[in-house]
Amino acid sequence: MGNNTSRFEKLLVKNGLKRTVPRLQVLEILSGRDSATSQPYLEQVMGKDADRVTLYRVLQAFEEKGIIHKVLDQQGTANYAICSDGCSAHEHHDEHVHFNCDNCHKIYCLDTVKIPALKVPAGFKVAHLNLIATGLCASCSGKVN
Amino acid sequence: MGNNTSRFEKLLVKNGLKRTVPRLQVLEILSGRDSATSQPYLEQVMGKDADRVTLYRVLQAFEEKGIIHKVLDQQGTANYAICSDGCSAHEHHDEHVHFNCDNCHKIYCLDTVKIPALKVPAGFKVAHLNLIATGLCASCSGKVN
DNA sequence: CATTTTAATGCAATTATGTTGCAAATATAA
DNA sequence: TTATATTTGCAACATAATTGCATTAAAATG
Ligand SMILES: [Mn+2]
Ligand SMILES: [Mn+2]
Ligand SMILES: [Zn+2]
Ligand SMILES: [Zn+2]
Numbered sequence: 001m002g003n004n005t006s007r008f009e010k011l012l013v014k015n016g017l018k019r020t021v022p023r024l025q026v027l028e029i030l031s032g033r034d035s036a037t038s039q040p041y042l043e044q045v046m047g048k049d050a051d052r053v054t055l056y057r058v059l060q061a062f063e064e065k066g067i068i069h070k071v072l073d074q075q076g077t078a079n080y081a082i083c084s085d086g087c088s089a090h091e092h093h094d095e096h097v098h099f100n101c102d103n104c105h106k107i108y109c110l111d112t113v114k115i116p117a118l119k120v121p122a123g124f125k126v127a128h129l130n131l132i133a134t135g136l137c138a139s140c141s142g143k144v145n
Numbered sequence: 146m147g148n149n150t151s152r153f154e155k156l157l158v159k160n161g162l163k164r165t166v167p168r169l170q171v172l173e174i175l176s177g178r179d180s181a182t183s184q185p186y187l188e189q190v191m192g193k194d195a196d197r198v199t200l201y202r203v204l205q206a207f208e209e210k211g212i213i214h215k216v217l218d219q220q221g222t223a224n225y226a227i228c229s230d231g232c233s234a235h236e237h238h239d240e241h242v243h244f245n246c247d248n249c250h251k252i253y254c255l256d257t258v259k260i261p262a263l264k265v266p267a268g269f270k271v272a273h274l275n276l277i278a279t280g281l282c283a284s285c286s287g288k289v290n
Numbered sequence: 291c292a293t294t295t296t297a298a299t300g301c302a303a304t305t306a307t308g309t310t311g312c313a314a315a316t317a318t319a320a
Numbered sequence: 321t322t323a324t325a326t327t328t329g330c331a332a333c334a335t336a337a338t339t340g341c342a343t344t345a346a347a348a349t350g
Binding site: 019056071072074076077078097099102103108110113115119120121122123125126127128129130131132133134135136137138139141142 | 178191217219221222223240244247253256257260261263265266267268269270271272273274275276277278279280281282283284286287
């Protein structure tokens with residue numbers, strides 16, 4: 001496999017997770033893509049290498065440990081992306097904007113775009129903000145329309 | 146039924162939809178709640194009064210006509226709320242913030258809070274913004290924590 | 291290195307959500 | 321009242337996700 005293997009093995013150990021084939025496989029796939037990856041796509045790529053249930057459990061464990069974060073697209077489908085380094089089991093630092101392309105349906109993590117603070121009605125206590133923009137991504141905006 | 150009936154009947158006619166029992170029922174339920182209503186809840190309340198498929202189709206028709214709008218909560222569950230008056234089949238004017246309470250799980254339409262404009266990387270063309278805040282709602286922030 | 295312990299996987303079954311095609315029923319127009 | 325167009329209900333199917341449990345594999349132990 002890729003030369004990321006030892007890096008990923010360390011990542012698993014650091015988070016108290018055993019170094020297993022399905023886990024390394026998921027990390028390999030996610031890291032090789034420029035946008036968030038949907039559960040159905042992951043399932044398709046892994047094929048019969050891993051059981052569907054295992055995939056769900058791998059993703060859940062990774063999310064809890066702060067290794068990946070989940071983004072729901074406009075259809076409600078779960079998509080996963082590797083977290084930035086600052087994330088941990090205790091806190092995710094992924095409060096960046098996500099961009100869901102209407103054409104290619106990719107979901108980009110716009111790490112550089114911060115979500116502006118928000119004024120909410122009295123009484124409401126905001127814990128997290130989740131902003132998803134839709135439209136055309138840089139790659140598609142040239143081709144269509 | 147409620148005294149909203151004739152108002153809802155007019156709403157249906159205005160949108161070229163026939164005045165049917167399941168449709169009036171859905172409008173009655175949605176209008177009687179202070180927050181967005183999940184599909185599972187609707188299904189449960191309607192019970193055997195209407196087929197599941199009918200409910201899906203009613204919701205879809207309403208959404209297309211601009212009568213209601215759909216909000217996905219943090220779990221990806223569909224929730225529906227009646228649109229403000231400005232909405233139509235051609236355009237929804239519901240680009241307001243939604244608030245998903247971590248405690249009671251209600252979804253509030255914060256109609257008064259506008260989503261701030263956003264600077265995105267070159268090439269990206271934003272069509273719509275979808276901001277969902279999580280935390281504690283006004284009703285829950287007093288009780289818990 | 292062999293063994294014990296613990297964590298993770300695979301499989302089967304079940305639930306929830308959503309879709310499609312089509313015949314029957316119903317609302318509205320004629 | 322009859323014709324028409326829409327809507328509904330049913331059955332079947334599809335996909336996403338969860339749970340329990342036996343088996344397997346990884347890491348810890350000695
Ligand atoms: Mn992200
Ligand atoms: Mn709303
Ligand atoms: Zn694109
Ligand atoms: Zn609440």
